[in-house]
Amino acid sequence: MTVPLRFSEDQLTALRARLPRLGEKVVAAIMAEVPAYSAAFQGRMGKTIQTAVTLALAGFFDIVTSPGADASDAAGQVRAAAYDLGRGEARSGRSMDALTSAYRIGTATAWRDMSRVAVEHGLSAEGLASFAEVVFDFLDQLSGESLAGHAEELARSGRLRERQLAQLATALIGGREAERLTQLAEQADWRPPQRLTAVILPLAAARSVRSVLDARTLGLAGDVEALEPYGGLPDHAVLLVPGARPVLLRTLADTAAVVGPTVSWTSAQASFQRAARALSLALGEGVIDTDQHLASLVVLADxxxxxxxxxxxxxxxxxxxxxxxxxxxxxxxxxxxxxxxxxxxxxxxxxxxxxxxxxxxxxxxxxxxxxxxxxxxxxxxxxxx
CATH class of the missing domain: 1.10.10 (Arc Repressor Mutant, subunit A)
Known part of the structure; x- marks a missing residue:
């Protein structure tokens, strides 16, 4: 992971002796300068983080002073820890900005202390330059591992939530019982609205329309299993839209969409089924508001x-x-x-x-x-x- 450094026994002993105190200083500096961590590092959590920082610093010295295989093993452990840290930050809802700042501030704090101790124990100017190069290269590599972990966790959690929301939309269209729908909504961290309206529209228009609708809008697109009883709707998307119906109709003004009735959210199947029937009957052009075609829907139902x-x-x-x-x-x-x-x-x-x-x-x-x-x-x- 890094080029080995040459420290004298006296220098290495002095540097390692500073680690517990250095861990305290690093955590204090991060708490003072990175607001996102000022509360997170309080109390017992602060002690845990301080211990982790001390161990990470000790790991750094193991890496930069150990030969071959030993350094490789230590580097692997440090990379894994940095990767997991990035994933943890994503799970906590924090961006990488806070962690990047913590790395930068923590490294600067540690470098000031370590360089002073090393010089006091006879490290040459050339050795100090090499030491600085290794420290900041180490920082870059840790940041890179954490960034990868953060990105992977965001992607994974995003894919998971997308699957959960699709599962909820499928259950709503399938008319599952209210208790199951509530359970699926909780799993997907989706706050149910009082009312939902089903909209069927061309796939090509779905993304742009959805971008201006309520953020809780659910959707299924293309030839998915939930839509098979209705012919699959391969060229259409289904949206389940919260909010006021008049606003929805205005939003869809220039779209070839079919709009079902507005119903309680647990009765979304009824709205979708009526919209699907209206689509199959080709009742007109542009926006088809099924509330304005009730007689035709009744007459043409069979x-x-x-x-x-x-x-x-x-x-x-x-x-x-x-x-x-x-x-x-x-x-x-x-x-x-x-x-x-x-x-x-x-x-x-x-x-x-x-x-x-x-x-x-x-x-x-x-x-x-x-x-x-x-x-x-x-x-x-x-x-x-």
Whole structure:
């Protein structure tokens, strides 16, 4: 790890004798100059850190004064300790800035003390220069190991939380019980909102949209197992968005998105399922707000059943010529929608009211009393609406 130094026995003994006191000075300097550690190093923790610093300094002297294999073993232990320190800093939520500052301040403090002792015991100017080079090279290597450990821990914890959040989103879409959802939210350190809204949008737009939404927004993208019952949605992403619905709709204004109803967070499956149905029905362009398409969603929920209902409603017209059948079907639909108002029906169909009178006579002949039956009127409105 470093080039071996040549100390006399007297110099090495004097330097090692300073280590316990030096450990105290290093910890005190770090506490005074690095705010992030001023509280962390108090009390019992401070004593533990002081012991660790003393051992690290002793390890340094083992490395720079030991031959070959012994130095390599000691260096391996020091590298591992520095790496673990970086990981610990990441777990504690501190950035590498604090640790880098601690290394710099601690090394400067230790160097001032060690260089003075070494010179007092006869270390030459040339030896002092070599000593300084080794000390600060040692600092750079320790910092590098800690930085690697910090980065690895951040990546690992980030990947872990991403998996936990994806697991939570999957459970929400899958309609898991509230107790399990709460457990998964706690594991992912995710604070549940009161309400969630499911949004399905193209993969290409998902990242930019998500960046301006509530930070608690959950997402699943592409052909993942949770979406297989809905065809996989390979070209789409699903977002579960906290917050106010009007704000969400404004955010999505220029996006080809389908927005489900806003529901309690544990009922997110219902919002997603409605959005998925609306997507499959291709109800329009741009933002599809399912709250504005409830009738269409009801009518089109089972296309086969609707076709069967339409066939049954129009059965009395089945034997007519195609052109006549189409005109009477169009008239029956207008009659239902305009609640029998002849002038409104005529205006909607661009024909004379007398024509409507004639056609309604034909419909009454075909349907008889069914036109007065509320159940038939309901079925016909659904079938032809």
């Amino acid at each position: 296309a086969g059943a609707r076709d069967d209902l339409r066939a049954r409603v129009l059965a009395p017209l089945a034997e007519l010529r195609e052109g006549q059948r189409e005109k009477l079907t169009e008239t029956l639909r207008a009659w239902l929608l305009h609640q029998g108002r002849r002038d409104d029906i005529a205006e909607a169909l661009f024909v004379h009211p007398q024509t409507i009178r004639y056609r309604m006579g034909q419909l009454r002949e075909a349907y008889g009393e069914q036109l007065e039956d509320p159940a038939f009127v309901r079925d016909a409105t659904i079938a032809l609406g």
